[in-house]
Amino acid sequence: MAIASELDTLIPNNVNLSADRKLQRALEQWQPSFLRWWQDVGPEGFQGDQVYLRTAISVDTDGWAHFDHVKMPDYRWGIFLSPAEAERKIHFGDFMGQPAWQEVPGEFRNILRRIIVTQGDTEPASVEQQRRLGQTAPSLYDLRNLFQVNVEEGRHLWAMVYLLHSYFGRDGREEAEGLLERRSGDSDKPRILGAFNAPIDDWLSFFMFTMFTDRDGKYQLYALSESGFDPLARTCKFMITEEAHHMFVGETGVDRIVRRSTELAKLDPNADVRKQGGIDFATLQKYLNYWYAISLDLFGGEISSNAADFFGASLKGRFKEAQHEEHTALGQHYDMDVIEDGKVVRKEIPLRTAMNEVLRDGYVEDCQRAVNKWNRTIQDAGLTGIELRLPHRRFNRNQGIYAGLHFDVEGNPLSADEFKRRQDEWLPSEADRTYIHSLMQPVVERGKIVNWLAPPARGINGQPFDFEYVRR
Ligand code: BYC
Ligand code: FE
Ligand code: FE
Numbered sequence: 001m002a003i004a005s006e007l008d009t010l011i012p013n014n015v016n017l018s019a020d021r022k023l024q025r026a027l028e029q030w031q032p033s034f035l036r037w038w039q040d041v042g043p044e045g046f047q048g049d050q051v052y053l054r055t056a057i058s059v060d061t062d063g064w065a066h067f068d069h070v071k072m073p074d075y076r077w078g079i080f081l082s083p084a085e086a087e088r089k090i091h092f093g094d095f096m097g098q099p100a101w102q103e104v105p106g107e108f109r110n111i112l113r114r115i116i117v118t119q120g121d122t123e124p125a126s127v128e129q130q131r132r133l134g135q136t137a138p139s140l141y142d143l144r145n146l147f148q149v150n151v152e153e154g155r156h157l158w159a160m161v162y163l164l165h166s167y168f169g170r171d172g173r174e175e176a177e178g179l180l181e182r183r184s185g186d187s188d189k190p191r192i193l194g195a196f197n198a199p200i201d202d203w204l205s206f207f208m209f210t211m212f213t214d215r216d217g218k219y220q221l222y223a224l225s226e227s228g229f230d231p232l233a234r235t236c237k238f239m240i241t242e243e244a245h246h247m248f249v250g251e252t253g254v255d256r257i258v259r260r261s262t263e264l265a266k267l268d269p270n271a272d273v274r275k276q277g278g279i280d281f282a283t284l285q286k287y288l289n290y291w292y293a294i295s296l297d298l299f300g301g302e303i304s305s306n307a308a309d310f311f312g313a314s315l316k317g318r319f320k321e322a323q324h325e326e327h328t329a330l331g332q333h334y335d336m337d338v339i340e341d342g343k344v345v346r347k348e349i350p351l352r353t354a355m356n357e358v359l360r361d362g363y364v365e366d367c368q369r370a371v372n373k374w375n376r377t378i379q380d381a382g383l384t385g386i387e388l389r390l391p392h393r394r395f396n397r398n399q400g401i402y403a404g405l406h407f408d409v410e411g412n413p414l415s416a417d418e419f420k421r422r423q424d425e426w427l428p429s430e431a432d433r434t435y436i437h438s439l440m441q442p443v444v445e446r447g448k449i450v451n452w453l454a455p456p457a458r459g460i461n462g463q464p465f466d467f468e469y470v471r472r
Contacts, residue, residue: 012057012078015162026165030176034157037180038073041128043150045135047072050471051147052460056080056155056242064241067461069471075151079162081234090228092327093314100230104167108313111306112229113168115315117175118192119220119236120160121182123153125196126209128184133206136440138450141459142203144469145249149210152242159235167231194398195294202436203453204279207257208291211250211370216298218243219319219363226317251370252456257284258374258388260454262381271383274435278452281378281386283436286428288388289409292367293396299360301400302336308352318355319362334358338401342413356400364393396427444472 007018017023039047050069057066059080088100104112127150137143157179164172182189185197195213200206221243225236257279264276273280300307310316311329318324326332334354338347351358367390374388392411394402406419409426428436443450447466459465 010076012055012076012080014059014081015079015166017079020166023162023166026173026176029173030161030165030180033177033180034077034154035073037124038127038154041131041183042154043072043127043134043147044131046143046147046470052144052463052467052469053148053151054245054461056238059083059238064238065461072147072151075154077151077155077158079158080238081231082237084230084234088230090314092226092311092317092321092329093228094312094328095228095314096327098228100233101228102230104229108315109168111309111313112232112315113164113172113175115224115310116160116163116232117179119224120157120164120175120179121192122196122217123157123160124179125182125184125191125193126150126153126213128191129196129198129200129209130206132201133203136203136442137444138203138453139443139448139455139465140446140469141449141456141465141467142253142453143444144460145245146206147470149214149246149249152246155242156239159239163231163235194297195291198294202433202440203253204257204284204287204436205291207250207253208287209250210246211254212288212291212295212367213298214243214246214250215363215366216295218247218366219299219359222319223316223359226321228314232315251373253453254284254288254370255374255377256454256456257452258377259381260452262378262383263454264451265383266381276451277439279436279439281388283428283432285388286426286432287436288371289391289395289426290428292390294398296360296363296393297397297399299363299399300356302338302357302360303349303353303401304356305353307355308350311352311355316355318358329355339405339413344411344413360393364390391426444470 005018011017048071051072052067052069053075055066055068055076056064056078058064059082090096090098090100130146130150133146134143137146161176161179164176168175182191184191185199190197200209218240221236221240225233225240227233261273261278261281261284264273264278265271268276321327329351332351333348334351334357336347336349336354336357337344371388371390378386391409392407394407394411395409397403406414406416408414439452441450446468449455455465459467460469
């Protein structure tokens with residue numbers, strides 16, 4: 001590897017990489033594999049183009065968002081942890097009050113590694129899922145945002161690999177290789193979590209994914225940023241700063257579709273958005289239903305002994321744990337709707353066992369806030385009788401207590417047959433997908449945009465919409 005000062009330029013970091021021979025040796029092996037992976041299954045095309053990207057070169061306010069035109073393979077994937085808090089104490093779970101761990105506690109080595117690997121696995125998975133989207137970019141602005149998300153998910157992979165290399169020895173190095181070997185959607189070696197094996201081959205799905213699935217990332221990262229294992233807490237804390245842009249891309253992306261669809265509805269004598277070449281609200285709702293449900297699954301089972309173990313071991317807390325009054329979560333209950341004999345019954349679940357559901361509750365509220373915003377866009381356009389809605393959290397689930405059962409979008413139980421008969425009302429049909437794909441025509445001329453999407457309210461980093469975000 002390069003000499004010390006060069007190394008810190010190549011791999012911006014605040015982990016003292018140039019003095020850490022052990023980490024250097026591990027990265028020496030891993031970095032070429034990462035670059036090969038990026039070339040093989042990273043963004044298709046555009047690798048020789050100059051993209052207006054934000055690079056984190058330090059954790060200070062003026063260093064974490066450095067903008068420049070760079071080629072993606074030359075992006076400087078760095079390693080950053082939020083600054084250490086002096087004498088930080090563990091503040092929840094069974095180890096509350098003890099000094100935060102700077103090394104892996106032996107008894108939790110396996111579950112901690114599993115959490116880190118699960119988090120790490122999602123990052124390259126999302127890059128693989130999105131790899132072909134550049135070919136059908138709706139504008140240069142959107143193309144640049146896609147690549148920004150992609151390089152940062154690459155950096156999030158580096159963040160987890162840093163933890164594996166620095167704290168888990170040989171098995172950590174093996175897991176770091178494994179993160180580059182599994183493939184999204186592969187039947188033999190799929191990615192670990194469901195949503196990360198689902199195809200994202202159109203931009204409506206991309207906006208829904210960055211809205212709903214990256215938002216699971218926000219909640220999981222917040223929960224992990226509470227961890228008693230200090231390096232994990234600090235790593236996740238810094239990742240959260242980057243995550244905001246990913247969710248912005250999704251939330252405003254859907255909002256820009258909504259805005260454009262209202263314009264197209266008004267242009268058409270029958271308010272037929274499809275006839276005007278746009279995305280109709282019914283189809284938008286179906287994609288929303290699909291990505292919301294599959295993202296709810298990412299929180300794991302409603303009743304989970306894993307979740308109880310993670311919390312008890314002081315490894316994974318709640319969203320903003322400090323805002324809760326009590327931090328052992330012992331002797332308390334969560335009132336949960338469970339299914340017994342096909343009926344919905346309310347049960348008291350021990351709070352620790354319900355931690356996945358507690359985290360999911362905050363997520364649901366956050367999603368509802370965004371949906372309300374989209375509905376305001378519809379109202380402001382003067383359209384009546386159209387409203388987007390979150391489906392019931394029981395709808396179309398594949399994890400937890402509702403998995404394998406069938407419900408409509410209101411949460412009413414249905415038979416498997418009835419669900420099958422009616423699912424095209426709620427989920428994208430083959431015909432819907434074919435239609436959405438027919439709209440995916442690339443527009444890469446400066447200042448231009450496809451017909452089905454409104455331009456953004458403003459550009460990136462104070463630049464105008466017609467800025468050359470990607471130099472071909
Ligand atoms: N798909 O007790 P249970 C992000 C497994 S997103 C497949 O119910 P637990 C990002 C589970 O692993 C954030 N399998 O669940 C976003 C377990 O397997 P084993 C990612 C699933 O363990 C966009 C079994 O079912 N971060 O960063 O309490 C772009 C029973 O599990 C799923 C994390 O997830 C599923 N959806 O909770 C880029 C944080 N759900 O043990 C990036 C780390 C559950 O029987 N992960 N299973 O083999 C965790 O904290 C937990 O693993 C989970 C699952 C919350 C995911
Ligand atoms: Fe990420
Ligand atoms: Fe993300």
